[in-house]
Amino acid sequence: MAIKKLDQYIVERARQGDHEAFSAIFEEYGRPIAGYLYRLLGDREAAGDLSQETFLKAYRGLMKLPPSEIGPDFNLSAWLFTIAHHNAMDYLRRNKRRGSPVVAFSWLDVGRFRTGSGAVLVEERSAESATGGYCEAGEENLAEQVALGDVVGRVLGRLAKEHAACLILHYHQGFSYAEAAKILGLPLTTFKMRLYRARQAFQQAYQHETAEASGDYKAEESDSFTSRDGGDWDAR
Amino acid sequence: MQDRWGGRSAAGTLDNVGCGNERAQMAISSYLDGEADPAERAMAEWHLAECRACNGLLASWGQATGLVRQTAHDVELERIARAIADQTRNWLAVELQPERPVLKRSQRSPGLALGGIAAAFAVLVAILGVCFSTAFPGSDLRSAPAASTATLPATVAVVSPVTVNNLSTQLPATPSVARSSLSLSYANTKAYNEPAKAELPSLKTTPVLNQYSGVFSITPGVVPATQAAERD
Numbered sequence: 001m002a003i004k005k006l007d008q009y010i011v012e013r014a015r016q017g018d019h020e021a022f023s024a025i026f027e028e029y030g031r032p033i034a035g036y037l038y039r040l041l042g043d044r045e046a047a048g049d050l051s052q053e054t055f056l057k058a059y060r061g062l063m064k065l066p067p068s069e070i071g072p073d074f075n076l077s078a079w080l081f082t083i084a085h086h087n088a089m090d091y092l093r094r095n096k097r098r099g100s101p102v103v104a105f106s107w108l109d110v111g112r113f114r115t116g117s118g119a120v121l122v123e124e125r126s127a128e129s130a131t132g133g134y135c136e137a138g139e140e141n142l143a144e145q146v147a148l149g150d151v152v153g154r155v156l157g158r159l160a161k162e163h164a165a166c167l168i169l170h171y172h173q174g175f176s177y178a179e180a181a182k183i184l185g186l187p188l189t190t191f192k193m194r195l196y197r198a199r200q201a202f203q204q205a206y207q208h209e210t211a212e213a214s215g216d217y218k219a220e221e222s223d224s225f226t227s228r229d230g231g232d233w234d235a236r
Numbered sequence: 237m238q239d240r241w242g243g244r245s246a247a248g249t250l251d252n253v254g255c256g257n258e259r260a261q262m263a264i265s266s267y268l269d270g271e272a273d274p275a276e277r278a279m280a281e282w283h284l285a286e287c288r289a290c291n292g293l294l295a296s297w298g299q300a301t302g303l304v305r306q307t308a309h310d311v312e313l314e315r316i317a318r319a320i321a322d323q324t325r326n327w328l329a330v331e332l333q334p335e336r337p338v339l340k341r342s343q344r345s346p347g348l349a350l351g352g353i354a355a356a357f358a359v360l361v362a363i364l365g366v367c368f369s370t371a372f373p374g375s376d377l378r379s380a381p382a383a384s385t386a387t388l389p390a391t392v393a394v395v396s397p398v399t400v401n402n403l404s405t406q407l408p409a410t411p412s413v414a415r416s417s418l419s420l421s422y423a424n425t426k427a428y429n430e431p432a433k434a435e436l437p438s439l440k441t442t443p444v445l446n447q448y449s450g451v452f453s454i455t456p457g458v459v460p461a462t463q464a465a466e467r468d
Binding site for chain 2: 019022026030031032033034035037038039044047048051052055056059142145146148149150152153156167170171172173174176177192193195196199202203206
């Protein structure tokens with residue numbers, strides 16, 4: 001994904017300290033970066049802090065980038081995600097949370113949903129649904145979609161972060177193999193192998209998740225499952 | 237298990253899936269995403285054509301990746317991402333804003349410093365000017381017109397160490413001295429400790445101290461050449 005001319009112009013202006021240009025960059029990439037960090041960490045507070053850190057580093061880093069790097073091949077999106085990913089990995093190293101289960105990832109814990117016989121029901125209507133934002137798809141579809149997102153989120157939370165990052169970057173953020181490998185700082189072949197293992201791990205974790213969901217869901221069992229396997233069982 | 241592609245078993249890494257040919261399955265993984273290079277594509281197609289287990293794997297992988305793709309724009313994730321982005325935007329607005337006053341201060345500081353330097357330089361020049369005018373009173377601008385009116389001889393000769401001080405070169409309107417070839421009148425003051433008197437024979441020695449304001453000094457020891465000639 002080569003940088004567009006407009007992006008290149010905005011980057012050049014941001015490099016000269018133009019706040020409005022940097023604001024435009026943030027408006028374009030702020031939400032994807034926040035979504036990536038939240039999906040990867042499953043912690044809203046941490047995702048918020050790291051998002052701030054990412055864009056602060058980007059603001060300072062843009063000015064330090066040599067002009068030779070701001071060419072037609074410069075990928076602003078990948079550059080920002082690289083900063084975000086490194087920040088996330090540093091955060092995990094600092095907090096020694098690599099591979100640990102991300103409890104906060106599940107929306108079941110924040111009281112928005114309640115479970116019963118494996119079904120996930122919407123407890124309260126959000127402000128968006130009151131204004132018709134969600135009602136277009138219908139409440140049933142919305143509930144299914146949210147439930148699916150919850151399950152996938154929990155499954156991703158059980159994976160090793162390196163594997164989750166591969167899946168999120170490629171399937172959520174739409175980066176190609178080459179771009180995702182560059183973001184993660186890996187050779188292409190290594191990335192392919194890692195994604196293959198991540199796919200296998202996701203498959204197995206999803207089977208476990210659905211098996212649990214088919215019976216009565218108990219958070220304690222889920223926690224013991226992840227802690228027993230250390231959350232990194234796919235990398236053994 | 238090892239097949240014609242030299243793949244090795246995936247046992248020990250994860251639960252055995254498909255036929256266990258890890259290399260072929262990695263090629264299938266890339267093939268599924270449309271990211272396989274020609275060699276991987278050929279390997280995946282060949283292997284899928286003959287391995288029923290990996291065909292089932294392909295289907296299950298496709299389903300799982302479909303789920304992940306489907307939740308890429310999950311409404312709840314979007315809502316949280318938007319909230320985090322809003323929080324980050326507000327934080328950045330505060331964090332990056334204070335740089336402006338810092339820039340103003342940094343711009344004003346050199347100006348103040350330059351102003352201070354200029355003021356100090358001006359004071360220094362003024363002090364030096366006062367000192368210079370005190371140390372060398374002959375350089376007083378008031379004597380400049382007198383110097384221009386003085387008709388000094390073209391050549392001077394050193395005769396004796398004579399010091400002429402407070403020698404006024406401005407001629408009075410009603411001169412009290414007779415004009416001589418040298419149109420200079422002089423006055424000796426006691427401020428100069430017993431200076432040698434310049435002997436100008438044709439000049440009557442009536443003091444003219446109060447008549448002239450101009451002050452002129454001649455280099456000590458130098459007397460006009462005409463006076464030297466008269467001495468001779």
